[in-house]
Amino acid sequence: MALIAFNKPFGVLSQFTDARSPTPRPTLSAFIDKAGFYPAGRLDRDSEGLLLLTDDGRLQARLSDPRFKTPKTYLVQVEGEPDDGLLQPLRDGVMLNDGITRPARTDRIDPPDLWPRDPPVRFRKSVPDSWLRLTVAEGRNRQVRRMTAAIGFPTLRLVRWSIGEWNLAGLAPGEWRLL
Numbered sequence: 001m002a003l004i005a006f007n008k009p010f011g012v013l014s015q016f017t018d019a020r021s022p023t024p025r026p027t028l029s030a031f032i033d034k035a036g037f038y039p040a041g042r043l044d045r046d047s048e049g050l051l052l053l054t055d056d057g058r059l060q061a062r063l064s065d066p067r068f069k070t071p072k073t074y075l076v077q078v079e080g081e082p083d084d085g086l087l088q089p090l091r092d093g094v095m096l097n098d099g100i101t102r103p104a105r106t107d108r109i110d111p112p113d114l115w116p117r118d119p120p121v122r123f124r125k126s127v128p129d130s131w132l133r134l135t136v137a138e139g140r141n142r143q144v145r146r147m148t149a150a151i152g153f154p155t156l157r158l159v160r161w162s163i164g165e166w167n168l169a170g171l172a173p174g175e176w177r178l179l
Helices: 057-064 084-092 143-150
Strands: 003-008 048-054 072-079 105-109 129-136 155-163 176-178
Touching: 048 057, 072 143, 084 105, 084 143, 129 143, 143 155
Parallel strands: 048 155
Antiparallel strands: 003 048, 003 176, 072 129, 072 155, 105 129
16 A cells, blocks of 8 residues: 655646546646556645545545545635634534535634745735635535635635645645655
8 A cells, every 4th residue: 555645736637637628737647657546535626735646445435535534624815804703603514505514623824834826816905815724524525615605705725734644744836755
């Protein structure tokens, strides 16, 4: 069994091929050349950060199946400045169109020391932004983005920092390491 930690850049698909698009989009194959590895879960094209890949089907299922409640921590730049009261619905579980979410550990944080995003996040002088650390133990489609939008603070940038015990420390965008 082997595991790869990959820092997926913005705009890259969480798969090795892109047969559906008439215009080729960047995929994992542009960064990882090890045969027999498959992503354990997904990270949307417009999100960045930790993607784990493995050559073990059971581990892949365990990491990506919501039944196992593997915690995933995200650094989230949101539009606006929510206070603790406005963040409480995230901590309690917020209602989305596909049901209520499990409670998420949620904290306001100082802007993290991250790499610049390409393309940059839009900046609006008249609208402040802030950063959250959000830990969820489920993996619905675009869940974190939908959660912050549901409480009135749309996500501007989303970086998955960790999955379970593994994190991005020391990995630049597009880099990977064998764990």
